[in-house]
Amino acid sequence: xxxxxxxxxxxxGKIETLSQLSLHVRSGEKVALIGHNGAGKTTLxxxxxxxxxxAAGEIEVDGARPGSAHARNCTAYLPENVSFHPALTGAEVxxxxxxxxxTRENISALLDRVGLGEAGQRRVGTYSKGMRQxxxxxQVLLSKPRLAILDEPTSGLDPIAxxxxxGIVDELAAAGSAVLISSHALTELEAKTDRIVILRKGKLVVxxxxxxxxxxxxLPMKLRISACTSxxxxxxxxxxxxxxxxxRFEISCRPTQKMALLSELTSLGESLHDMDIxxxxxxxxxxxxxxxxxx
Amino acid sequence: xxxxxAIAACEFRISRRNNLLRATVAMMVLFAVSLTVLxxxxxxxxxxxxxxxxxxxxxxxxxxxxPLIALLLSFDAxxxxxxxxxxxxxxxxxxxxxxxxxxxxxxxxxxxxxxLVLGYGAxxxxxxALGTVSTASLLLxxxxxxxxxxLGAAFLxxxxxxxxxxxxxxxxxxxxIGIWLVFVVxxxxxxxxxxxxxxxxxxxxxxxFPWLLIANPADAFRLVTLPTGQAAELAxxxxxxxxxxxxxxxxxxxxxxxAALGLAAFAMRRVEx
Numbered sequence: 001x002x003x004x005x006x007x008x009x010x011x012x013g014k015i016e017t018l019s020q021l022s023l024h025v026r027s028g029e030k031v032a033l034i035g036h037n038g039a040g041k042t043t044l045x046x047x048x049x050x051x052x053x054x055a056a057g058e059i060e061v062d063g064a065r066p067g068s069a070h071a072r073n074c075t076a077y078l079p080e081n082v083s084f085h086p087a088l089t090g091a092e093v094x095x096x097x098x099x100x101x102x103t104r105e106n107i108s109a110l111l112d113r114v115g116l117g118e119a120g121q122r123r124v125g126t127y128s129k130g131m132r133q134x135x136x137x138x139q140v141l142l143s144k145p146r147l148a149i150l151d152e153p154t155s156g157l158d159p160i161a162x163x164x165x166x167g168i169v170d171e172l173a174a175a176g177s178a179v180l181i182s183s184h185a186l187t188e189l190e191a192k193t194d195r196i197v198i199l200r201k202g203k204l205v206v207x208x209x210x211x212x213x214x215x216x217x218x219l220p221m222k223l224r225i226s227a228c229t230s231x232x233x234x235x236x237x238x239x240x241x242x243x244x245x246x247x248r249f250e251i252s253c254r255p256t257q258k259m260a261l262l263s264e265l266t267s268l269g270e271s272l273h274d275m276d277i278x279x280x281x282x283x284x285x286x287x288x289x290x291x292x293x294x295x
Numbered sequence: 296x297x298x299x300x301a302i303a304a305c306e307f308r309i310s311r312r313n314n315l316l317r318a319t320v321a322m323m324v325l326f327a328v329s330l331t332v333l334x335x336x337x338x339x340x341x342x343x344x345x346x347x348x349x350x351x352x353x354x355x356x357x358x359x360x361x362p363l364i365a366l367l368l369s370f371d372a373x374x375x376x377x378x379x380x381x382x383x384x385x386x387x388x389x390x391x392x393x394x395x396x397x398x399x400x401x402x403x404x405x406x407x408x409x410x411l412v413l414g415y416g417a418x419x420x421x422x423x424a425l426g427t428v429s430t431a432s433l434l435l436x437x438x439x440x441x442x443x444x445x446l447g448a449a450f451l452x453x454x455x456x457x458x459x460x461x462x463x464x465x466x467x468x469x470x471x472i473g474i475w476l477v478f479v480v481x482x483x484x485x486x487x488x489x490x491x492x493x494x495x496x497x498x499x500x501x502x503x504f505p506w507l508l509i510a511n512p513a514d515a516f517r518l519v520t521l522p523t524g525q526a527a528e529l530a531x532x533x534x535x536x537x538x539x540x541x542x543x544x545x546x547x548x549x550x551x552x553x554a555a556l557g558l559a560a561f562a563m564r565r566v567e568x
Contacts, residue, residue, distance in 0.1 A: 046383065046568075049383075049386075049387045051383055051386060051387065051567065051568055052567060069389060072387060072388060072389045073389045075387065077383075077384060077387040079380055079383050079384050080380075081380060082380070082384065083379050083380050083381055084381060085305070085309055085379070085381065087308065087309045087312040087313050088305060088308060088309065092305060092308065093305075095301070096301045096302065096304070096305045097388065099297050099298060099300075099301035100298050100301060100302075100385075100388040100389060100390045101388060101389060102297075102389070123312075136384075139384075
């Protein structure tokens, strides 16, 4: 077990920014941390790094206290909106961090791997946000961390760079790192993490696999249909479909009713031109679970 | 040790690239040269070589400018990293927090050393060209350089401490100006006021003034580095010459960097990035 959080509480003045939070991340596991701004994602991460003191509870990183020499040796961190001194080049930054971590990683190979290459010889001040983010990822890869903590790592990355990024994260996990990723971009996490953890006001709301969350939430899915005019009435009356545009309709249904509904619809034959099945979005799931927490 | 050197190397590169070092050197050279040239008129009358005469001016210059340079180099060191968000990342690395402070100190001392050597070197060059330089006067300049580094280290340490305490680099800059004013200007003004009020035989003048003078690193630097005759002059009437010429100012000048660095390390431990 690479990260164990047990009933952790963090206080800022009188406000509890993290309360009674428990969480496990095994090695090789990728866990997504999701929540509004101020939900406690960064607080949890900083507490796991030993940068914030715990008011109660405990955290273990590879069996050690967070912030201890062992914990810091086996943890890699990518802060939110990572930045480096603008007067240094990317390669100089990596070389310094490499010395701090006592690794003999090949710096130019590492720069190539994250897609910075030649830009590594330029000053960080000339970098775009995406390039700074890539340099941040490169310093995570300096060692083979037992635990990688990535705070909103893909903000500022274009879709292709984002894909490359998750490719590298997959390699990290495959090599045995436990990965904790926070993100606002919920949809991009869908296929890329093993478990989803939703925080709300410093409390853990949900911690489960995505499929399980889907099943439990039992959110309606949508069927999008285009059909010829002759059956429009049937659609609106029998199936209570919603007319979206001239030829397009939308029917929402429970996951359990899906197959029955599909066979009924296909029996309409060739009047039905096309049909798309849209499962509930991760955004809908998130909304569902954070609403549930209010009750 | 490697971590400290790696941090120091990066910090020195930063000082070199953000023009601070160039500005510092330019300031030192300009002041040193002009003070040497302007102060050279008196050499004939006093019967000393030109560099000895200049070294008194250089000491006075350094009292003002070395703390200023040190605070300029250090006020941003921690607060700036908190503002940029780089500190959290650095602190998540295995190197202990004190090694960050020591690494920065080494780099900034090197920058200050470059400025001092070039500034005093320019003064020596002027004296070689226009007048005379004796071995004794070269030793005086060496004393100034070492004393300047110690004085600089004291104010670098104070700068890191206030940089770690301040919320933001802007506030740190404000505190830095305050510290400079207090130690270099207001402290002496207050002592002077004390002397005037207490009179030559008063308890303040006799018992407290000498120790208060020595307790301020800037004044201790002055006592240590001024040519012997002049230190006695300065002390005569106010400070018992024995105390001024004893090891007390030297001890103060050595103790301040250590105390300030301890303060910085303590402040650093409480920083929440």
